Amino acid sequence: MRVRLANPPVGLVAKYTKKERDFFSDYARTVLGLVSRPEVRILLEKLINIEGIRSNSLVDLRVMMFPAMPLNGRPWNVLHGSYNHDSSQISLYPLKLSREWIRKIGYELFKIQVGDLSDDARRLFREIQVSSLSTLVHEVLHVKFGDSGMSRFVEEAIVRKLEKKYVREWKMELENLLVS
Numbered sequence: 001m002r003v004r005l006a007n008p009p010v011g012l013v014a015k016y017t018k019k020e021r022d023f024f025s026d027y028a029r030t031v032l033g034l035v036s037r038p039e040v041r042i043l044l045e046k047l048i049n050i051e052g053i054r055s056n057s058l059v060d061l062r063v064m065m066f067p068a069m070p071l072n073g074r075p076w077n078v079l080h081g082s083y084n085h086d087s088s089q090i091s092l093y094p095l096k097l098s099r100e101w102i103r104k105i106g107y108e109l110f111k112i113q114v115g116d117l118s119d120d121a122r123r124l125f126r127e128i129q130v131s132s133l134s135t136l137v138h139e140v141l142h143v144k145f146g147d148s149g150m151s152r153f154v155e156e157a158i159v160r161k162l163e164k165k166y167v168r169e170w171k172m173e174l175e176n177l178l179v180s
Helices: 018-036 038-051 099-104 119-144 152-173
Strands: 002-005 060-063 081-084 089-092
Touching: 002 018, 018 038, 018 060, 018 099, 018 119, 038 119, 038 152, 081 119, 089 119, 119 152
Parallel strands: 002 060, 060 089
Antiparallel strands: 081 089
């Protein structure tokens, strides 16, 4: 699996203020650092082996810089990741956070030492970490079922059940990496 930071289109970058761009850039680099850690790579390899996940080509894992745009009729916070079977590409998106919060105080979240963060900021930092790992597990499990011919509804139910199981294990294994 190739892991990289996605390069956002110029038009999308222009929609955000400097503080928002800096925040999401720091967010993406934090997630990239987490999913690139040897401990995470080992657990990912273990998941792939246990589940017998195979892909015809190298999976491209993109850490996206900005939140996904909502699909028609969907709330803003629904999409945290996606898997494109045709291009063998997984995309991890940041959580949707209030732009006002980012501009007022959030822009400093990744600039402050973890030990100096407020309790609320520490909870959010951990939520970002766990959400990123959970989304990674979820989308990697979709790779397994890419050619299965199952209905999306059935596949999603199976993936969610497996995701819950593996994320519980990952949280215990990675406790020393996660902010508490």
